[in-house]
Amino acid sequence: MYRYILKRLLMMIPVLLGVTVIVFAMLQVTPGDPARSILGDDATPAELEAKREELGLNDPVVVQYVRYLADMLRGDLGESYTSGRPVLQEVMRRFPTTMQLTLVGISVSIVLGILLGVTSAVNKGKIVDKVVTVVGMIGISMPAFWIGLLLSQVFALHLQILPATGWYGPRYWVLPALTVGVNGAAAIMRTTRSSMLEVIRQDYIRTAEAKGAPRKSVIYHHALKNSLIPVITVAGLRVGIQLGGAMVVEMIFTIPGLGSYLVDAISFRDYPAVMGGVLVIAVTFSLVNLLVDILYAFVDPRIRSQYGGGKKRKFQKKEVSA
Amino acid sequence: MSEKLLNIEDLSIHYFTENREVCAVNHVALSLDKGETLGLVGETGAGKTTIALGIMRLVPNPPGKILGGRIELEGENLLEKKNSEMQKIRGAKVSMIFQDPMTALNPIDTVGDQIAECIRLHSHVSRAEAALKAAETLEMVGIPRERYGEYPHQFSGGMKQRIVIAIALSCKPELLIADEPTTALDVTIQAQVLDIMNDLKNKLNMSMILITHDLGVVAEMCDKVAILYAGEIVESGTAEHIFDDTRHPYTIGLFGSLPSVAGQKRRLTPVAGLTPDPARLPAGCKFAPRCPHRTPECGQEEVALREVSPGHWVRCRNLEHVKGRE
Numbered sequence: 001m002y003r004y005i006l007k008r009l010l011m012m013i014p015v016l017l018g019v020t021v022i023v024f025a026m027l028q029v030t031p032g033d034p035a036r037s038i039l040g041d042d043a044t045p046a047e048l049e050a051k052r053e054e055l056g057l058n059d060p061v062v063v064q065y066v067r068y069l070a071d072m073l074r075g076d077l078g079e080s081y082t083s084g085r086p087v088l089q090e091v092m093r094r095f096p097t098t099m100q101l102t103l104v105g106i107s108v109s110i111v112l113g114i115l116l117g118v119t120s121a122v123n124k125g126k127i128v129d130k131v132v133t134v135v136g137m138i139g140i141s142m143p144a145f146w147i148g149l150l151l152s153q154v155f156a157l158h159l160q161i162l163p164a165t166g167w168y169g170p171r172y173w174v175l176p177a178l179t180v181g182v183n184g185a186a187a188i189m190r191t192t193r194s195s196m197l198e199v200i201r202q203d204y205i206r207t208a209e210a211k212g213a214p215r216k217s218v219i220y221h222h223a224l225k226n227s228l229i230p231v232i233t234v235a236g237l238r239v240g241i242q243l244g245g246a247m248v249v250e251m252i253f254t255i256p257g258l259g260s261y262l263v264d265a266i267s268f269r270d271y272p273a274v275m276g277g278v279l280v281i282a283v284t285f286s287l288v289n290l291l292v293d294i295l296y297a298f299v300d301p302r303i304r305s306q307y308g309g310g311k312k313r314k315f316q317k318k319e320v321s322a
Numbered sequence: 323m324s325e326k327l328l329n330i331e332d333l334s335i336h337y338f339t340e341n342r343e344v345c346a347v348n349h350v351a352l353s354l355d356k357g358e359t360l361g362l363v364g365e366t367g368a369g370k371t372t373i374a375l376g377i378m379r380l381v382p383n384p385p386g387k388i389l390g391g392r393i394e395l396e397g398e399n400l401l402e403k404k405n406s407e408m409q410k411i412r413g414a415k416v417s418m419i420f421q422d423p424m425t426a427l428n429p430i431d432t433v434g435d436q437i438a439e440c441i442r443l444h445s446h447v448s449r450a451e452a453a454l455k456a457a458e459t460l461e462m463v464g465i466p467r468e469r470y471g472e473y474p475h476q477f478s479g480g481m482k483q484r485i486v487i488a489i490a491l492s493c494k495p496e497l498l499i500a501d502e503p504t505t506a507l508d509v510t511i512q513a514q515v516l517d518i519m520n521d522l523k524n525k526l527n528m529s530m531i532l533i534t535h536d537l538g539v540v541a542e543m544c545d546k547v548a549i550l551y552a553g554e555i556v557e558s559g560t561a562e563h564i565f566d567d568t569r570h571p572y573t574i575g576l577f578g579s580l581p582s583v584a585g586q587k588r589r590l591t592p593v594a595g596l597t598p599d600p601a602r603l604p605a606g607c608k609f610a611p612r613c614p615h616r617t618p619e620c621g622q623e624e625v626a627l628r629e630v631s632p633g634h635w636v637r638c639r640n641l642e643h644v645k646g647r648e
Contacts, residue, residue, distance in 0.1 A: 203425040212413035301473040
């Protein structure tokens with residue numbers, strides 16, 4: 001298992017290299033001049049040229065990229081063009097807020113999604129199931145920014161029971177978390193439902209019933225636990241989507257997180273800031289994916305034995321063949 | 323010995339699908355004394371498993387529905403029990419072994435925990451005590467207790483079936499329903515599993531309903547036999563009645579399709595035709611369309627069971643013409 005985790009961590013290196021290449025290339029082809037963003041419209045061509053030279057933007061792209069990589073390996077993500085402060089420091093200061101938003105959001109998705117999915121699967125074909133399925137369809141079709149605007153309109157503007165902007169405590173979390181969570185809840189609901197329906201037909205569910213297990217235990221212990229693998233997969237993917245979606249939601253609710261930082265950085269052509277922000281998100285997403293794979297093993301012993309469990313496995317092999 | 327444990331009367335179970343009504347079990351009556359083994363024999367789709375699920379009250383609903391009848395266990399009608407009461411009976415008084423051991427075990431729980439779960443559901447013992455009892459049950463079916471913490475995928479098919487048996491027997495039920503317990507296993511393992519079941523049945527003084535289509539197994543294990551055809555019992559009696567004094571044309575047909583190992587080589591004589599579609603059962607005798615002895619009247623009116631000798635019942639109107647098998 002540890003070897004597996006180590007292997008996966010090493011595999012993150014090429015992935016992250018790929019991310020830097022892509023983002024770097026995209027920044028090169030986006031129109032706009034960082035020097036002009038920094039100096040403003042009334043700067044003279046000479047001033048602009050001097051600034052470009054200072055930032056190293058006149059060097060060949062490959063040289064710029066290698067320089068960036070070399071700095072990165074030393075833990076230096078460069079300084080922001082706009083604030084002049086180290087990017088790493090700025091990004092890490094904002095990252096916890098975004099992570100918090102993502103975690104609260106994904107929790108909303110998971111709790112709502114699994115509860116509704118199980119309810120709908122258990123009542124398959126009944127009115128409850130139909131209502132939940134329709135609500136799920138609506139939930140998955142609404143874009144996050146629209147949900148956000150709708151929620152702040154209703155709860156902040158009309159009912160005035162929840163704040164519409166800021167990030168100062170749990171009360172401020174509710175609307176943004178719902179906004180990022182609703183799409184995910186719908187996706188997880190649909191996955192849970194179909195996975196549960198598949199599992200409920202299995203023989204071991206009947207075995208559990210034949211043991212005299214109460215319905216609750218049959219559904220939540222025997223059926224749900226066996227249905228979790230696809231649900232975990234979808235939940236892991238949603239974390240990635242929600243990290244990216246944080247940009248939109250942070251703008252709507254003016255949350256001082258990584259998303260709004262990135263949006264500002266992009267519009268100012270603040271190359272180091274964009275690179276740094278994207279890199280941190282990519283690392284996080286890779287780690288979440290690794291976590292998902294570890295969770296598989298945790299849920300399903302068959303996958304655990306595939307990852308290789310060391311001594312225990314050898315012992316079992318001998319036993320089975322005997 | 324002749325204390326009555328199970329008594330089924332007039333049991334009918336139908337499945338209702340979109341535009342069909344499948345008559346899986348029709349007016350079945352069975353009875354079983356304590357310590358007895360009853361063999362339920364019939365082709366695929368004859369309603370054997372549905373009867374078993376009916377006794378467990380586990381007929382999937384929808385689409386299945388128990389239309390009527392009584393299933394009495396020690397004098398109490400199971401069909402009138404609330405679901406919560408049935409939960410206390412399932413696994414404790416009546417247990418069931420399912421056909422396919424490969425899929426009957428929960429893949430993500432250790433086998434020991436799956437046995438212990440049943441024990442904990444039906445007796446007030448601590449986790450540790452239940453685990454201890456589960457380990458004993460494992461040994462009872464011939465699996466070393468060291469393997470308590472292993473998962474189903476680490477066992478072979480025969481061993482999985484033993485674990486299924488261990489789960490079923492963990493609470494020492496009074497009635498064990500075994501639904502084709504050996505069909506999915508290879509022949510050498512079949513004998514082992516049957517031995518274990520017979521052994522434990524005697525040790526725990528259980529009664530057993532053995533569902534099978536293997537007459538060899540029936541001969542080895544059963545005191546009483548009921549032959550099922552298209553959801554009806556066509557012949558029932560003691561094992562001697564069925565094997566030595568076979569009367570119903572269908573039962574005779576079943577024996578005819580059995581290869582004999584000892585005797586001289588002969589052509590098998592399978593029963594011609596197919597089992598009728600249970601959604602459109604023929605009128606009158608259900609077996610008439612395939613019966614070599616049918617007369618025009620057979621297809622017209624329902625045929626009742628007749629007692630040809632004490633305890634031996636046959637559902638055929640032309641018994642006089644039907645010769646037993648040689």
